[in-house]
Amino acid sequence: MRTVIFDLDGTLADTSADLIASANACFRGLGYGDVLDPVADASTAFHGGRAMLTLGFSKVQPGFSEADVMAQYPLLLAAYGEAIDIHTQLYPGAVAAIEVLKSKGYAVGICTNKPEDLADRLLTRLGVRDLFASMIGAKTVGVSKPDPKPYLAAVSEAGGVVAQSFLVGDTDTDRKTARAAGVPCALVTFGPDGEGVRDLSPEALLHHYDDLARVTQELIG
Known part of the structure; x- marks a missing residue:
């Protein structure tokens, strides 16, 4: 998948x-x-x-x-x-874009360096935990990104195949993780580093979640 x-x-x-x-x-x-x-x-x-x-x-x-x-x-x-969700907000279009991917048969999952219990709690509070087939947090598999093992575990837990997957992230840590796992990486330009992520030479840039379906098609078909 x-x-x-x-x-x-x-x-x-x-x-x-x-x-x-x-x-x-x-x-x-x-x-x-x-x-x-x-x-x-x-x-x-x-x-x-x-x-x-x-x-x-x-x-x-x-x-x-x-x-x-x-x-x-x-x-x-x-x-x-x-106080995990006082100010936190999902980025515009994220939920709709992920729902579109799922409707087209893609599996989706989470690979974060946030402790797994906190990540699970946050997504539950935001009402979107059920969107994701996998949840791999800091130390879930004993190591954290940029080691590739958490990413590989996230793909596996979601029922996917690494060779047909990619990582959406926002930092050099995500870029290094994708490179270590041998997969493409799309970095968002609406995150903390903005357009500065261009300097990390990702395979794709994601300017808005409205572009996610197109970027996904370009990277893994």
Whole structure:
């Protein structure tokens, strides 16, 4: 079965504001207040909790250590889990485009570096979990992207064949994952890096989800 696998954060949904809020909850707890800006620091949010904490600490605590980051990471996840869908929205046209793919016989799945339980919870809250035949999150298979194993697992769980699949993502991590798995990659230009993803030389650019059917046809038929 031909299969399309999607990253989540910055690809299917703009989760940046809720992610930044979870990191700021940690810094408020440390007495620093809201260190990260939901607009200026949005791109860092899509690189994960540790990246947000690292950026925040670099602003307020010179000489911070990895231990400082790791001490706050569980607190960040807890804060995020409690307020996971306050500001998060699916990108325009995503649901309709995925429903079109499914109606044409494509399988669709998720491969994200968000912890699986949080990804599952978010998509359930957004009312779209049932659209996806697979859900592979951080460490579901022991490793995370850009290792190809999570992608391969997402395709397999969806009932697909790797040779007839591709990845829709938004960052260099997704580009590297697709390359490691030997499959094409389409990067969205409406994510945090905008048109800058052109520099990553993906096989396709996705400017709007209205273009998903055409891009899919071009990449895997």
